[in-house]
Amino acid sequence: MEPVLSFTLKRLLPPCWGVRRTIVSATVANKNTVSRPFKDIPEERQILFGNTINAILNYQRCHEYWLYLHRKHGPIFRQQIGKEHFVFVADPQLVTEVVRNEGKYPSRGVLPVWDEARKDMNELQTIANRQGEYWQCMRRKMNRTMLNSVTVNTSIPDVSKVSRDFIQYLQSKDAKDGCVHLNNEMCKWSLETFGQVFYGRRFGGFTDDRIAESTRFIDAVMGFFETTEELMFIPPKVARIFWKKSWQRHLDVSATVFTLGRKYVNDYMKNRTEENKSLVLDDLIFNNEWESEKEMTTAIIELMGGGIDTTSNSSLFAIYLLSRHPEIQDKLYDELTRILPEDGKIPDNFLKEALYLKAVCKETQRLYPVGTSYMRQMPVDISLNGHHVPKGTYVIVPLYALARMDSIYFDAERFAPERWIRNISGKMEHPPFVYLPFGVGPRMCIGRRFAELDVNILVALLYRNYKTELFNDTPLEVKTRLILRASTAVKVRLIPRKSHQII
Numbered sequence: 001m002e003p004v005l006s007f008t009l010k011r012l013l014p015p016c017w018g019v020r021r022t023i024v025s026a027t028v029a030n031k032n033t034v035s036r037p038f039k040d041i042p043e044e045r046q047i048l049f050g051n052t053i054n055a056i057l058n059y060q061r062c063h064e065y066w067l068y069l070h071r072k073h074g075p076i077f078r079q080q081i082g083k084e085h086f087v088f089v090a091d092p093q094l095v096t097e098v099v100r101n102e103g104k105y106p107s108r109g110v111l112p113v114w115d116e117a118r119k120d121m122n123e124l125q126t127i128a129n130r131q132g133e134y135w136q137c138m139r140r141k142m143n144r145t146m147l148n149s150v151t152v153n154t155s156i157p158d159v160s161k162v163s164r165d166f167i168q169y170l171q172s173k174d175a176k177d178g179c180v181h182l183n184n185e186m187c188k189w190s191l192e193t194f195g196q197v198f199y200g201r202r203f204g205g206f207t208d209d210r211i212a213e214s215t216r217f218i219d220a221v222m223g224f225f226e227t228t229e230e231l232m233f234i235p236p237k238v239a240r241i242f243w244k245k246s247w248q249r250h251l252d253v254s255a256t257v258f259t260l261g262r263k264y265v266n267d268y269m270k271n272r273t274e275e276n277k278s279l280v281l282d283d284l285i286f287n288n289e290w291e292s293e294k295e296m297t298t299a300i301i302e303l304m305g306g307g308i309d310t311t312s313n314s315s316l317f318a319i320y321l322l323s324r325h326p327e328i329q330d331k332l333y334d335e336l337t338r339i340l341p342e343d344g345k346i347p348d349n350f351l352k353e354a355l356y357l358k359a360v361c362k363e364t365q366r367l368y369p370v371g372t373s374y375m376r377q378m379p380v381d382i383s384l385n386g387h388h389v390p391k392g393t394y395v396i397v398p399l400y401a402l403a404r405m406d407s408i409y410f411d412a413e414r415f416a417p418e419r420w421i422r423n424i425s426g427k428m429e430h431p432p433f434v435y436l437p438f439g440v441g442p443r444m445c446i447g448r449r450f451a452e453l454d455v456n457i458l459v460a461l462l463y464r465n466y467k468t469e470l471f472n473d474t475p476l477e478v479k480t481r482l483i484l485r486a487s488t489a490v491k492v493r494l495i496p497r498k499s500h501q502i503i
């Protein structure tokens with residue numbers, strides 16, 4: 001029996017804030033449902049190797065391209081890149097289906113460039129590019145620390161201290177230069193935050209005698225993402241010969257990340273005392289059974305690599321959006337003056353009350369999802385929209401496109417934090433699985449709790465004390481360098497809310 005499929009786009013919500021709900025009336029496949037064949041999924045086809053060449057050359061714009069393709073083909077389409085078939089879905093019900101079927105060991109597939117480079121360097125891989133039981137075992141170990149809200153909350157004083165110092169540093173830059181060029185500064189904040197929380201140390205990022213190696217580390221992490229993006233669709237054997245420069249750069253920056261990362265862990269172990277120890281790193285190191293010291297160090301280095309360029313860009317996007325919307329800054333300020341005491345100390349439970357602050361950060365991540373997609377290699381055959389999708393197929397949920405679809409969100413392109421505040425009946429007016437900036441399920445971002453805390457605290461302390469204004473009112477452009485990054489300069493002015501600051 002052919003499944004009955006009808007796409008009825010209905011607006012369920014009143015035309016105010018909130019999220020428009022797309023109703024996809026789909027018969028979900030079960031063992032008895034006969035699906036339409038895979039080949040009937042609308043295909044984006046280009047002559048010869050057009051798709052692959054396009055993916056290699058224009059990956060930096062893939063977030064916009066995927067949005068264009070969804071507008072062209074609807075909520076589901078497929079595309080062949082290299083040998084692989086990718087299915088793209090941008091619809092709550094289809095996403096739900098993918099999430100439900102991601103299996104016991106969810107997989108984004110293996111990135112050959114990471115795999116091959118680590119072999120060349122005789123280094124391990126712990127979580128981001130591992131699969132199956134080993135991945136699960138590593139995640140279980142690390143989740144105990146990384147996703148434990150009690151452990152995460154112990155870092156509130158450290159995160160606040162770094163954010164306060166950062167804001168003072170920005171203020172001094174602003175006073176000197178008339179504005180702050182944020183793109184150059186945000187990674188210093190995220191590295192210092194990581195350093196303070198995980199190693200109980202600082203790298204001097206906000207002073208002139210900055211430790212030069214910290215700049216090298218930041219550059220290496222950024223280079224790591226950039227070269228991964230350049231080599232993503234190219235088989236390593238080919239890359240070694242024809243993309244020699246990118247391949248070599250990938251090896252060089254990876255080596256820097258490992259060398260410095262290992263040094264930071266070793267320094268921590270050597271200099272650790274009762275007074276300066278990090279509760280977070282201690283928990284990670286000593287409350288786990290590691291196969292080897294190398295495995296433990298690699299896991300920490302992978303966390304550090306994942307925790308720098310992500311939170312920095314997410315905060316930059318929040319500051320950019322708020323700077324464009326003074327009325328939203330004012331609402332945020334009203335909430336912050338209510339919940340943050342005069343001494344500027346962040347109470348342990350402040351996030352419970354900071355509804356508007358959380359909504360601002362969520363809305364930022366909806367519009368500018370730093371991790372641009374949620375991707376799974378399906379471990380079983382599934383039916384999407386009545387089409388048979390065989391086991392092994394990669395399904396991609398392009399988050400940037402999903403956020404901009406008027407069929408899902410009312411006034412989708414608008415920065416409207418209110419859409420994340422529960423309505424009078426206490427319901428969140430949006431379907432599940434449309435908001436996935438950190439992924440979902442057992443493979444979701446392991447740094448999520450720290451990332452949310454870091455970004456929320458920085459935004460809270462900044463807007464409790466300052467207004468920000470754009471210095472250069474050019475629209476923000478972004479590019480995908482594995483993660484979403486600002487590609488235009490974001491320069492802001494800091495205007496104190498009071499003459500006497502309390503931070």
Ligand code: HEM
Nearest residue numbers: 128306307310311314370371438439440443444445447451
């Ligand atoms: C705003 C900041 C961040 C965003 C938006 C973000 C986003 C993501 C996303 C979308 C994934 C893929 C999840 C999935 O496949 O379901 C991911 C994975 C990951 N993230 Fe984050 N991330 C952020 C911050 C961090 C931080 C601070 C750390 C480390 C402290 C981190 C470490 C990782 C690691 C190691 C993985 C791989 C997990 C695995 O494969 O099991 N991330 N992140």
